[in-house]
Amino acid sequence: MKNAKNGILEIGKATPRADARGKVTGAEKYAADYYGDQLLWAGVKRAGIPHARIKGMELEGARNHPGVLAVLTCRDVRGSNRQGVIRQDQPVLVDDKVRHCGDAVALVVAEDRPALAKALDLIAVEYEPLPGVFDMETALKPGAVLVHEDNAEGNVLLKGELKTGRGEAALTECDVEVTAFFEVPRQEHAYLETEGGVALLREDGTLEIVVSTQTPFRDRAEVAKALGLDLEKIRILAPYCGGAFGGKDGITVQTLLGLAALHCPGRPIKMQWRREESFLAGVKRHHGRLHYRLGAKADGTLHALDAEIYYDTGPYDHLGGAVLALGLEHAGGPYRIPHTRLRGWSVYTNNPLGGAFRGFGVPQVAAAMEQMMDMAAARLGVSPLEMRLKNAVRRGDKNPVGVTLTSSTGVHECLALLAGQELWQERETWKAAARSFRLRGVGLACVMHGMGYGPLVPDCGNAKIEITEQGVFRIFSGVVDMGQGNAATYLQIAGSILNQDGDHLELVQPDTGKALPSGSASASRTTYTFGNALIGAALALKERIVRRAAALVENSGGGEDFTMAPGALVHRPTGQLIPLPQVARILDEAERISVFTFQAPVAAERPTADQNLQLHGIPHRIFSYGAHLACVEIDELTGKVEVKHYCAVSDCGSIINPQIVEQQIQGGIAQGLGYALSEDFIVENGRMATPDLSAYIIPTAMDIPDLGTFAVELPEETGPFGLKGAGEISMDGPLPALANAVADACGVRLFRYPLTAERVLQALAEKRGEGTGP
Amino acid sequence: MKISFLLNNREIELDVPSDRRVVDLLREDLALTGTKEGCGAGECGACTILVNGKSRLSCLMLAAQLEGCSVTTIEGLSPGDALHPVQEAFIEHGAVQCGFCTPGMVIAAVDLLRRTPDPDRPAIRRGLSGNLCRCTGYQKIIDAVEDTSRRRGKGKAS
Structure with a gap:
């Protein structure tokens, strides 16, 4: 071997x-496998209500229950009781009010899990329900219910505008203009290892936390501040995670475990979220609403783009501002567009918490932009490939936010390699071979993804x-x-x-x-x-x-x-x-x-003077690129979309270990196919309607075809052995590639995702003039 | 209650509550943490073990059900430091990323290959469809199982 x-x-x-x-x-x-002698178990009482003031809590029953060592509330927290990466607006334990169903209102430590479960049941919280804000349009209206009364911008966590050339005014100079509105769903990480860890307060006062995390050093600082501890007294150990994908980029159990340990010194304390708790309290990919207007000249040259992007960040910052910023920066895709106006809003609501998820704001905008490219190509009568080849950036070009691409830029090489594939060359033959009641379509997507923290936060x-x-x-x-x-x-x-x-x-x-x-x-x-x-x-x-x-x-x-x-x-x-x-x-x-x-080096240019946008990561200097091709078959009778073939070409610089890069690309595509076809974290009035893996459907081995993955190995001069990032780029392509393929198959485009059988069937019915159904 | 069963080829007798979940018994009472829990509801397959040679979900089994059974966990799949051919193939083909689904996936693959002599790729996909993986996109897992099957076929032929 x-x-x-x-x-x-x-x-x-x-x-x-x-x-x-x-x-x-x-x-x-x-982290899930750490236990320890004399182990105690900690668990959280979740709010279960999206917006409310706490009028009172009945804790005595829980405190008096046999085997219970501590029942803690915000009054037991000696530090700031706040956590968050940029804006610290999330309480460890709710103090002023509940802002979403997953908020933690009380913490229990017990000898074993049965005692813990019983004690959590025995806690009774009296709420004064508050009207909630559950959609972004309502949240942005004057007089809307406020999620944070002390936020100067109302329900806006972050807003940003980037403009190049004559901005949206240049749309009037275009020969064709396409307009569309897209809505993309929340996505749940669904890592196999839920959030968890073990904490121990040692005799010398050292607080040790073994935790499934992406950010041990930042966690240490957050725990110290939230709990009022000396940073030097905290030690975080981070074993291999059983998956994370951004969902463990920041605090999950750390502050809660730390608080529990402070009240039960000398004994290890374990917390492991159940799957339903992970769904309820963990962060999600942002639900997005995107309004796009794209204009081109008659020869197919892109001329102007106007994009308006809204991300529902739920009640806390987490990394919602930074996610929006990366979305804004990538809103125009890997193309030369001389005139752009890109505007975005990260909006507070009482919905589940939005946060980091592989792709970090880019899959949403790529979903929109790559379909705009196909729509513009159709209007101009050119193929989707020609449209992209004509406009794709080369090294030395300015990207859609006006920053010169000074690093390796391999999008043309990706497209060229893809265009030579049999799947692309023989697509018309393949499509024509569809059986009765089957529709076949082929779709492309072209993506770019920035690497690192941007200009201000030292990477x-x-x-x-x-x-x-x-x-x-x-x-x-x-x-x-x-x-x-x-x-x-x-x-x-x-x-x-x-x-x-x-x-x-x-x-x-x-x-x-x-x-x-x-x-x-x-x-x-x-x-x-x-x-x-x-x-x-x-x-x-x-x-x-x-x-x-x-x-x-x-x-x-x-x-x-x-x-x-x-x-x-x-x-x-x-x-x-x-x-x-x-x-x-x-x-x-x-x-x-x-x-x-x-x-890491940073870009010399600044496309915005807005220091806050720079802090949130705009602009990046080094980008990875990709070109994706999807071949789908649709059952006309059921609307079910099946991915028959899929191929991705990536520019991630030179490759250190081809096996690991393939793993990253294939894994990202699989998550992207789930995002495109089945994954929809449904929230109704702030409450999740998809509470577990039986309701929230991630792909199984039967849902992902064999994937063709290729690399164009252009060395990145500043990279270790010529490498640049490969972790996220492949997540950005599948939704638009599939949406374009489905549009190609059906002759009608869908603007809401995922591309469920129900939606496809309805679109086909509408196209046949059979009305919109019930 | 007292139960006795064969665990990884070793006789074992335990005094445990009859309703203790097998996954907890393995992980917490016996420190066999190779068996993972991903959902506790039979949805993800991370806790798959072999009971009398057949794959079972240890989060849906209670201690009393083990009485008189032969149980194999990932730790007992092969003797000593040796690896089972499926484990070797997983390493070689890059079928392991975060690895949290891996023990359950390996056990499910072993059971699949026991039941199905020479599965093609669609059959492997069906056979592993009860085990969720969020990292790999499954392709390298299918590669590993297919290769194990192929090598086994060659071994028999020679």
């Missing part, structure tokens, strides 16, 4: 992941690597691996530089007590930023080791005569082998550790 352990880890080679063995045997411990990785006395290289990962494979890639990077095999490399999972702060596992940045830092740290350590080894060999001829080998150094002129432990032992403890900081 090919195993990472059997050879030198090399760049560019498809290598089985170092973490796969522990996961496939069940030996790997996730830094701080790598730390140690050679142990046993001669093993130990990497202290600063960025969580939530499944995307960055940990294995870090080993591959270090292995390649130090010429080591898997037996001489180990990785320590992110631990704020050991690793150095390196930001979040998000924004398609994990391998780019930390990988660059790790290269620096590994090279410095290598140089130090070789220099010291030279001193061990008489007439060594200096460091240039040495080559590293697994577990040893080779003095080439003599063939002498120096075991690494021998070198490690002559290094001082401090010398055995090498650290290196990398800060």
